[in-house]
Amino acid sequence: MKWHHVQANWSAFYEAIIDKWPEADDSDLDEIDGDQRAFVAYLVEATGQEPEEIREELREWLTGEIPSDVVMDPVHDNHSIALSSKFVGEGEDEYSDDARFGDDGDDRDDT
Template identity: 80%
Template structure:
């Protein structure tokens, strides 16, 4: 993902940010308001890490996929479904109903 995805959907990323950096505070994130430099400075202060370390962590974090709950549009959803194929066992269909998720080994009646 790119920083503009984060900036444009700033509050939607709070959960993902807090998961990655539990030292962050939601009210402080409100003040950062998607500004990347302010975010890096804030995280360096909140975590006690060097700015260069935070930049590297942020670069790694941005290398991941956009959390599915952040962007809700058919194009992104279909892209996410396609990417999820690597987690589907051989012989299963990516588009199958997941109502029985986790019970693949159960005997059919």
């Protein structure tokens, strides 16, 4: 993941941040509000580590997964739908209503 994912969804990352850096505190994270430099400075102060150590830990942490509540946020729906287009047959529209698919609202027996 990239830092802009973290910054755009800052509060959704609190749990993952505190898992990685137990010294972190929700109220302090609120004040940082996704600012990467402020976050590094905060971790240096909170952990007593050197800035380069924190930057390396942060690089490693960013290789992890994006929390599911960020991925599942409705603001990402259109992007997810567009990505699903590779599974939609030719001539179909990935944004079309799929109510006709399967047995949605159809009680008749097709056997």
